[in-house]
Amino acid sequence: MGLARNILMIIILLTLVWAIFLFASYVITATVLYTLELPGDTITSIARVVLGIIIAGAWILGWYKLTKLWLYRVLLAGRRGNHSN
Amino acid sequence: MLEAIVSGLLTFFLAPAAIILGRRLRVVGVDVHKPWRPIVPKTGGLAIILGATAGMILGAHASGFQLFIPVILSCLVAASIGLVEDLREEIDPRLKPLLLIFASLPVLVLGAYSPRPLIPFLGKTRLYRVYPVLVMASYPVICNAVNSLDVLNGSALLTSIPFLIMSSVIFYMRGDLQLLILSLIFLAAAVAMLPYNMYPARTFIGNSGSLFIGAGITSIAIMGSIEVAAIIALMPQIMNEMYVLFSIRGLKSAKNIGRRPVVVENGMLAASEDPDAPITLLRMICAGIKVDERRAVYAMALISAFAAFLGFLTHILLLGG
Numbered sequence: 437m438g439l440a441r442n443i444l445m446i447i448i449l450l451t452l453v454w455a456i457f458l459f460a461s462y463v464i465t466a467t468v469l470y471t472l473e474l475p476g477d478t479i480t481s482i483a484r485v486v487l488g489i490i491i492a493g494a495w496i497l498g499w500y501k502l503t504k505l506w507l508y509r510v511l512l513a514g515r516r517g518n519h520s521n
Numbered sequence: 522m523l524e525a526i527v528s529g530l531l532t533f534f535l536a537p538a539a540i541i542l543g544r545r546l547r548v549v550g551v552d553v554h555k556p557w558r559p560i561v562p563k564t565g566g567l568a569i570i571l572g573a574t575a576g577m578i579l580g581a582h583a584s585g586f587q588l589f590i591p592v593i594l595s596c597l598v599a600a601s602i603g604l605v606e607d608l609r610e611e612i613d614p615r616l617k618p619l620l621l622i623f624a625s626l627p628v629l630v631l632g633a634y635s636p637r638p639l640i641p642f643l644g645k646t647r648l649y650r651v652y653p654v655l656v657m658a659s660y661p662v663i664c665n666a667v668n669s670l671d672v673l674n675g676s677a678l679l680t681s682i683p684f685l686i687m688s689s690v691i692f693y694m695r696g697d698l699q700l701l702i703l704s705l706i707f708l709a710a711a712v713a714m715l716p717y718n719m720y721p722a723r724t725f726i727g728n729s730g731s732l733f734i735g736a737g738i739t740s741i742a743i744m745g746s747i748e749v750a751a752i753i754a755l756m757p758q759i760m761n762e763m764y765v766l767f768s769i770r771g772l773k774s775a776k777n778i779g780r781r782p783v784v785v786e787n788g789m790l791a792a793s794e795d796p797d798a799p800i801t802l803l804r805m806i807c808a809g810i811k812v813d814e815r816r817a818v819y820a821m822a823l824i825s826a827f828a829a830f831l832g833f834l835t836h837i838l839l840l841g842g
Contacts, residue, residue, distance in 0.1 A: 447824060450756055461642055464640070500763060
């Protein structure tokens with residue numbers, strides 16, 4: 437049961453990370469679609485790329501923080517030293 | 522499909538020779554997760570490299586060089602870097618990502634990419650200047666990510682196979698025969714190596730094998746324009762590498778990390794309870810319980826299969842198939 441629970445919890449974590457990725461894509465889309473209305477110049481293009489990098493970076497950082505929380509607060513919660521198959 | 526059959530059969534029948542070669546040349550490693558700590562040749566990757574490369578050469582001969590030649594060159598560059606590590610010692614972990622950038626050069630120089638990746642909700646983008654930089658970055662990231670999951674018998678192969686099945690299904694649905702063949706070549710080689718690499722392993726695939734497969738996966742994602750589906754499908758590999766990088770604060774060799782993520786007790790794997798130990802996928806699987814190696818690998822495969830399913834779902838529902 438312990439292993440099945442851990443697999444399920446990791447799958448839930450992956451699903452959350454996936455959902456956050458889709459949300460981040462949506463945010464990028466909303467922002468980029470807005471800037472497409474603006475006259476195209478180099479600064480706007482660079483700004484779009486920088487924004488994309490910032491949002492992608494935030495996603496990765498959020499992913500890491502969520503995983504750390506998941507390991508210590510969900511997977512290991514109340515189970516330290518309680519080894520079973 | 523002959524290319525995939527050749528790839529699989531050659532890998533399967535060359536593996537025993539690769540094992541003998543590894544023993545003769547003393548290219549071996551210690552299987553640290555077993556109480557009896559067996560010495561295992563780490564030359565199994567050679568059979569994968571030869572098998573898949575033969576399949577790709579056949580593919581290039583039959584249906585054109587444009588697709589297969591950049592992939593062959595990229596994979597061989599990555600495999601050479603891995604081979605140096607297998608034969609000598611680990612390359613400086615700060616230098617290795619830089620070397621792996623060279624694996625991207627055949628794809629970039631031969632122009633075997635489309636700088637218009639599909640992004641969910643946004644559709645086709647125009648990343649003419651940024652995309653080549655992303656291609657250069659993707660090879661070190663994905664190759665190291667696949668390599669980082671090569672921790673248990675069969676783990677690198679069983680976690681790569683779901684991606685290869687996903688890409689094969691996507692290319693089949695798209696009706697892209699060349700890319701389907703390319704995916705199947707890698708899938709066949711990976712499946713053919715399983716009997717030798719699964720618990721108890723008769724051979725490791727080595728860094729040469731895992732970097733070769735990593736470069737193959739990256740090439741398939743780039744040349745098949747399934748970048749987003751690939752990122753989703755490879756979440757277990759990427760997060761395993763990312764967690765290690767974050768938790769050990771930088772690029773360090775596994776040998777130089779004092780605290781191990783998993784400890785072995787009477788042949789069973791248990792997660793380290795040291796808060797400073799690197800966070801890895803295996804540590805999460807073993808959190809609070811003891812797991813035998815075989816079941817831990819199946820757990821990794823199941824998680825990878827789920828991620829590949831999410832990748833497939835993203836591609837079908839949000840990227841228009």
